Amino acid sequence: MEKINCEDERIQFLGQVQAIGFLLVTDSSGKILAVSDNFDQFVQGIDLSTIIDRNIAELNLLDLHGKIISEFIHSTVTERKSAQLVEVADQSMHFTLSQLNDLYYFEFERCTRKEKLPLSVFNNRMMELQYEKEHVWQLLSKVISENLLVDRVMVYQFNEDSSGVVVAETLLSPELDSYLGLNYPEFDIPKQARELYKRKHVRFIADVNQTPARLISNAQHDIDLSTISIRSLSPIHLQYIRNAGFESSISFSIMINGKLWGLICCQHRTPLHIDRESRTFALMLTNFAANRFQQLKDKKRIQYLQEVQELVLLLKEKVLLKSNFFPELKQYASHLQEMLGADGIAIGFDDGIHLEGTTIDKEVLRSVLPLLREQAKDGLFTDNSLSNHHPAISAVIGSQFQGIAFSEIDENRSFFIIWFRKEILLDRNWAGKPEKFYELDKEINKLKPSPRTSFNSWREQVSGTSPKWTNRQLLFIERIKHVLREGLINKATEIDNLNKQLIERNNALDTYAYTISHDLKNPLSAIKLSTEFLQFKREVKPEAMAKMTKNILDSVDIILNMLDKIHQFSKASAFNFDVETVETENFIQEIVDMSKHRFQALHVDVQLGDLVPVKGERTLIYQLFLNLVGNAIKYSSKSPNPVVQVSSAKTNNGTIYTIQDNGIGMAEEELETVFEIFKRMSNSTNFDGSGVGMAIVKRITDKLGIDISIKSKLGEGTTIRLMFQD
Numbered sequence: 001m002e003k004i005n006c007e008d009e010r011i012q013f014l015g016q017v018q019a020i021g022f023l024l025v026t027d028s029s030g031k032i033l034a035v036s037d038n039f040d041q042f043v044q045g046i047d048l049s050t051i052i053d054r055n056i057a058e059l060n061l062l063d064l065h066g067k068i069i070s071e072f073i074h075s076t077v078t079e080r081k082s083a084q085l086v087e088v089a090d091q092s093m094h095f096t097l098s099q100l101n102d103l104y105y106f107e108f109e110r111c112t113r114k115e116k117l118p119l120s121v122f123n124n125r126m127m128e129l130q131y132e133k134e135h136v137w138q139l140l141s142k143v144i145s146e147n148l149l150v151d152r153v154m155v156y157q158f159n160e161d162s163s164g165v166v167v168a169e170t171l172l173s174p175e176l177d178s179y180l181g182l183n184y185p186e187f188d189i190p191k192q193a194r195e196l197y198k199r200k201h202v203r204f205i206a207d208v209n210q211t212p213a214r215l216i217s218n219a220q221h222d223i224d225l226s227t228i229s230i231r232s233l234s235p236i237h238l239q240y241i242r243n244a245g246f247e248s249s250i251s252f253s254i255m256i257n258g259k260l261w262g263l264i265c266c267q268h269r270t271p272l273h274i275d276r277e278s279r280t281f282a283l284m285l286t287n288f289a290a291n292r293f294q295q296l297k298d299k300k301r302i303q304y305l306q307e308v309q310e311l312v313l314l315l316k317e318k319v320l321l322k323s324n325f326f327p328e329l330k331q332y333a334s335h336l337q338e339m340l341g342a343d344g345i346a347i348g349f350d351d352g353i354h355l356e357g358t359t360i361d362k363e364v365l366r367s368v369l370p371l372l373r374e375q376a377k378d379g380l381f382t383d384n385s386l387s388n389h390h391p392a393i394s395a396v397i398g399s400q401f402q403g404i405a406f407s408e409i410d411e412n413r414s415f416f417i418i419w420f421r422k423e424i425l426l427d428r429n430w431a432g433k434p435e436k437f438y439e440l441d442k443e444i445n446k447l448k449p450s451p452r453t454s455f456n457s458w459r460e461q462v463s464g465t466s467p468k469w470t471n472r473q474l475l476f477i478e479r480i481k482h483v484l485r486e487g488l489i490n491k492a493t494e495i496d497n498l499n500k501q502l503i504e505r506n507n508a509l510d511t512y513a514y515t516i517s518h519d520l521k522n523p524l525s526a527i528k529l530s531t532e533f534l535q536f537k538r539e540v541k542p543e544a545m546a547k548m549t550k551n552i553l554d555s556v557d558i559i560l561n562m563l564d565k566i567h568q569f570s571k572a573s574a575f576n577f578d579v580e581t582v583e584t585e586n587f588i589q590e591i592v593d594m595s596k597h598r599f600q601a602l603h604v605d606v607q608l609g610d611l612v613p614v615k616g617e618r619t620l621i622y623q624l625f626l627n628l629v630g631n632a633i634k635y636s637s638k639s640p641n642p643v644v645q646v647s648s649a650k651t652n653n654g655t656i657y658t659i660q661d662n663g664i665g666m667a668e669e670e671l672e673t674v675f676e677i678f679k680r681m682s683n684s685t686n687f688d689g690s691g692v693g694m695a696i697v698k699r700i701t702d703k704l705g706i707d708i709s710i711k712s713k714l715g716e717g718t719t720i721r722l723m724f725q726d
C-alpha cells in the first residue's frame with residue numbers, strides 16, 4: 001500500500017488557525033478572499049456567510065485603522081508587517097497586517113499579557129548573555145524558562161544528518177524526566193518544517209486539543225499560511241505533542257550564519273497561550289544568544305588558528321631549514337597528532353616511516369598506502385567510518401581504526417602523514433526508539449505516518465565509527481601539507497642553489513687553471529724575450545739594461561701574483577674575491593708593450609684614450625685586458641695599417657670600455673661560438689693561439705658581472721665593448 005511521507009505534508013497550506021484569534025485574507029484592492037470560520041465569535045453582528053468578496057473596509061471593524069491599512073496596501077514596499085494592539089469588541093487584540101505574494105493577511109490574536117514587559121528586564125537578560133563565556137545555551141534556556149514559565153525549555157541542536165540532540169535544558173517541574181543528551185530522529189521535524197522554520201522563526205500551539213478554526217475561502221489556490229503566527233500546526237505533530245504528554249508547545253529557530261542551527265523547544269503540560277509580546281521577547285533573546293555563541297565560536301576558531309600558526313612557524317624554523325628535515329619532523333609527530341585529536345600518527349619520507357601513538361605496523365601501512373592514494377583527491381583522504389565506507393581499506397588496517405586522515409605531501413618522495421582514530425562505541429540515547437508508525441487513512445486509502453507513543457529513553461549502540469574530522473581539523477591538515485610542501489620545494493631550490501654555487505666555484509677554478517697554462521705565457525715570454533736580448537747583447541746600455549730588468553721583474557711579479565691567487569683559491573673553501581677600484585691605466589700600457597713583443601707587432605699603432613678606473617678583482621681585470629688587448633694587437637698585426645684603440649667613458653650606471661681594432665675580424669656566423677673553449681676562428685690559422693683566451697674572457701666577465709658585446713666584420717676588424725657596473 002502507498003505510504004505518505006512526513007515531508008509530503010503541506011504544513012503551510014492546511015487552512016487552519018488556532019482559536020485564539022481570527023484571520024482575514026484580501027487581495028490588493030481589499031476584497032476579502034478568505035476568513036477563518038471563528039470570525040463571528042470575535043465580531044458580532046456580521047453574518048459570516050456574507051463576508052467573502054466584500055471589501056474589508058465595509059466591515060467597519062477596522063475604522064480606527066482604515067488609514068493605516070489603505071496606506072499599507074497602496075505602498076510599494078513588499079513583505080511588510082505591522083503589529084499593534086487594537087480593541088475588537090472590547091477585547092484587547094494584537095493586530096498584524098502582513099503581505100505574502102499578492103495576498104494581504106489581517107491577523108488578530110488575543111492579548112493575554114496584562115502589563116507591558118519592562119525594558120530593564122530585557123536589558124538585564126541581554127547583559128547576562130553577553131557576559132556568559134561557556135554555557136550560553138544553558139543560560140538561554142534558564143532565561144526563557146523564567147520568562148515564559150513553561151514546564152520544559154530545551155535547546156535542540158541539529159546533527160549533520162538532521163537528527164538532533166538536546167544540548168541544554170531547564171525544567172520548571174522537578175518531576176519531569178530530563179531529555180538532556182537525548183537524540184531525536186530526523187523525521188520528528190521533517191524537511192519541509194525545517195525549511196519553513198528558516199523563514200518563520202516562531203511557532204506555537206496554545207492548546208493541542210482545541211479545535212482549530214477553518215479558513216472559508218473562494219481563492220483559486222490554497223492559502224499560504226507560512227507567515228501567520230496563529231497558524232494551527234500539523235495534526236501529526238499535535239499528536240506527537242500529545243503522545244509526549246504535553247498540551248502546548250512553542251519553538252524558536254536558532255539561526256547561525258543563515259543556517260538553521262537548532263531550535264529552542266518549549267513544552268508545557270497544560271494549555272498555555274504565550275502572548276505575542278513574550279514570544280517576541282524570547283525570540284530576541286534567542287537571536288542574541290545565537291550571536292554570542294557565534295562570537296565565542298569565532299574566538300575559539302581564532303585561538304585554534306593561532307595555535308596552528310605557532311606550530312607552522314615552529315616547523316619552518318626548526319624543521320624546514322634543516323638540510324635533512326625528516327629526523328627533525330619526527331620530533332613534532334606527537335604535536336601534530338595532538339592538534340588533530342588523533343590516537344596515532346605515521347609520517348613517511350622516502351623509504352622511512354615514523355610511527356607514534358597507536359597505529360598499525362609499518363608493513364601493513366606500506367600495503368595500504370596504494371589504497372589510500374587511490375581514494376585521495378588532491379592528496380587528501382579522510383573518513384570516520386572505514387568499515388562502512390571503505391571495507392577494503394578497513395580489512396587491511398583492522399576494525400579498531402575507523403577514522404583516518406591521509407595527507408600526501410609529495411608522492412615522488414613518498415612523503416605523507418597519516419592520522420589514525422580508534423573506533424569508539426557510542427551510546428546514543430534516543431527519546432523513544434526512532435521508528436515511524438503507519439496507520440491506514442481510510443479516506444484516501446493510504447498509509448499515513450504517525451508519531452511514536454513512547455519517549456522512554458532508548459539506547460542505541462553505535463559502532464563502526466570514530467569521531468568525525470571537523471572542518472577546522474581538515475583545514476589544519478591542508479595547512480600543514482602546504483607548509484611542508486613549500487618547505488620541500490624550497491629545499492629543492494636550495495639544493496639547486498648549492499649546485500649553482502659549486503658550478504660557479506668550478507668555473508672560477510677553471511679560470512685559474514686556464515690561466516696557468518695560458519696567461520702565464522705572457523709574462524713568461526716577456527721574461528724570455530728580455531733574457532734572450534740580454535744574452536745576445538754583450539754590452540747593454542744602462543738604460544736598456546734597466547728597462548729589460550724592470551720588464552723581467554714586473555713579469556715575475558705578475559706571475560707571483562697569479563700563483564698567489566691560485567694558492568689562495570685552492571686553500572679557501574669559498575672563493576671570495578675582493579672587489580676594489582682597479583686603475584687600469586697602471587697596467588694597460590704594460591699589456592700593450594708585452595703583447596707587441598709577444599706577437600711581433602711593434603708596428604701596430606695602439607691609441608690609448610681615457611682609461612677610467614673600474615670596479616672588480618685586480619687579477620681578473622688584468623687578465624681580461626691582457627686577453628682582449630692582446631687579441632686586438634695580435635689579430636691586427638698583419639693588416640696594412642694596423643690601429644688598435646682602447647678608450648673608456650663613464651656612463652650613468654657604470655663605465656664603458658671599447659677595444660677596437662682593424663684586424664682580420666670574424667665571420668658573423670662564427671661570432672656565436674667565439675666564447676667556446678678551444679674554438680678558433682677559421683681565419684686565425686696563421687696566428688699563434690690555443691682557443692682559450694676568449695673562453696677565459698667570458699668566464700671573467702660572468703664572474704664580475706661585466707656585460708660584454710662584440711661587433712665584428714670579416715676583414716674589417718672587431719670592436720669589443722665592456723660595460724662595468726659601479
Ligand code: BLA
Nearest residue numbers: 006011184188189193233234237249250251265449450451
Ligand atoms: C514539527 N517537531 C516539530 C516541531 C518540533 C518537533 C519542536 C516544531 C513545532 C513546535 O514548535 O512544536 C519535535 N519537539 C520536537 C522535538 C523535541 C520537541 C524533536 O520538544 C525535543 C526536543 N513528527 C513525527 C513524525 C512526523 C512528525 C513521525 O514524530 C511526520 C510524519 C511531523 N513535526 C512534524 C511536522 C511538524 C513537526 C509535520 C511541523 C509542524 C508545523 O509547523 O505545522
